[in-house]
Amino acid sequence: MSSSATGHADPAFAEVKAVFEAGLADGDDLGAAVVVFVDGRPVVDLWGGIADKRTGRPWTRDTACPTFSCTKGVTATAALMVAQQYGHGVDEPVSAWWPEFAQHDKHETTLSDLMAHRAGLPVLERPVSVGEAADPEAIADLLAGQRPLWQPGTEHGYHALTFGWLVGEFVRRHTDMAVGEFTRRYLGDGLFIGASGAAVRDVARVSSPPPEQRVWSAENAPPIPDDTVGEMVTAMSDPESLFIRASSNPVASYNDPEVLAAGWPAAGLVTTARDLAKFYGDLISGTLVAPGPLREATTERVRGNDRVLCLESAFGLGYMLPSQNFVVPEPAQRTAFGHPGAGGSVGLADLEHKVGFAFVPNLRRDWLAGDRRAYRLIAAVYDAL
Helix, strand or coil: CCCEEEEHHHHHHHHHHHHHHHHHHHHCCEEEEEEEEECCCEEEEEEEEEEEEECEEEECCCCEEEEEEHHHHHHHHHHHHHHHHHCCCCCCEEHHHCHHHHHCCCCCEEEHHHHHCCCCCCCCCCCCCCHCCCCCHHHHHHHCCCCCCCCCCCCCCCCCCCHHHHHHHHHHHHHHCCCHHHHHHHCCCCEECCCCHHHHEEECEEEEECCCEECCCCCCCCCCHHHHHHHHHHHHHHHCCCHHHHHHHCCCCCCCCCHHHHCCCCEEEEEHHHHHHHHHHHHHHHCCCCCCHHHCCCCCEEEEEEEHHHHHHHHCCCCCEEECCCCHHHHHHCCEEEEEECCEEEEEECCCCCEEEEEECCCEEEHHHHHHHHHHHHHHHHHHH
């Protein structure tokens, strides 16, 4: 496999290209793309490697890929746009616009609780199929009837899949559009939350390395105590843990066309690195969300031990902030926000440095504290600024 990248990088960002090509050469990546916008201008747009290991199909300029939880940053933005349009405060009760949600003492739960993973609803209480999970109204009804696992607003735990149906219901009830339709209409026509037909013709196939090579920790990650690592590893292997229950219902393969078409607003985004980076570049420009509300949305709402992930996480309103679970280089730790995805994808923005960044690979890695591929690329970007 060629280790050379196609595309362009401004001379000042030559190290980003070198890091990207090193990942292709040493086997960290199978196929991938990285794109960087600075102050609205594309300074890096690179791709390379293999999109489908079975056929050898190369990664092209227009190859899209499942990006897993990078979806949450897009869905959060859709909700903020709707709140802005309809004059809703994020600390108003959910039951004001979703009366059925008030069941089981959830009447004081707010939109900000949903967006900051504080709602106490990280799991669906019964198994659902991929087909059922493609019906946002049915899943919303299920969640409205559930009892929270903790008092909303008092703790937080990563709502791996339910985040999308909960926050997406705010969008759906105000616009009569699923998040995927709203996103393509108002955020970017290359952001597919629900991809089918022509949208999946050049979609990369997600691959996994051998188990012994799949899990790693990023270099320069914040130190994690041994007992925390043990708790995380146990959670990742215990089918009854909140981690597994939150992330694996429904059981799904992201190479399955039915899953790609399902439009899950927490994990269903299929897109290119270019479209994801441009989305974050547009976001920080103020064209999607006004500067004041965006500052509020990227201000820390919660930080600490995550009931689901079993390590420190931090969130604003839907956006993940730098923490043990979102490891970024030191220059980005105060000002960056965005969201990583389970396969190694990362979408990131920085209001101070005017950066929109995306890295989208198809070789799935799981990390204990950050993915070293994205970390190295982000570090090279900040070195060039």
